Amino acid sequence: MQEGEPSTAVFLQLCSSGGRSSRLFLFSQIDALCKRSKESEAAFLSVYKRLIDVPDPVSALEAAQQLQLTVRKMHDVETENQKLREKLQEYDRDSAQAKGH
Numbered sequence: 001m002q003e004g005e006p007s008t009a010v011f012l013q014l015c016s017s018g019g020r021s022s023r024l025f026l027f028s029q030i031d032a033l034c035k036r037s038k039e040s041e042a043a044f045l046s047v048y049k050r051l052i053d054v055p056d057p058v059s060a061l062e063a064a065q066q067l068q069l070t071v072r073k074m075h076d077v078e079t080e081n082q083k084l085r086e087k088l089q090e091y092d093r094d095s096a097q098a099k100g101h
Helices: 008-017 020-052 060-101
Strands: none
Touching: none
């Protein structure tokens, strides 16, 4: 119920009073509620129609996760490769020093 709208107790009181203006008021409120209901249903249906055509994101998310794992592995391999190059340079220096003596 929105602010400013009569409550159920007010409706029941108006029904029991039975005046013509009371009934007209009730009918106008019923019409307003029906209109809001139809608008809500139309809005829901519009959103539903847009979402029903959207492809399932699971396969794209799985592919992204797989790519993320691959990138992580590549980073690890690059790090290891850099360490091995440094170690090889160290061995080359040690070898050159050993030959120089």
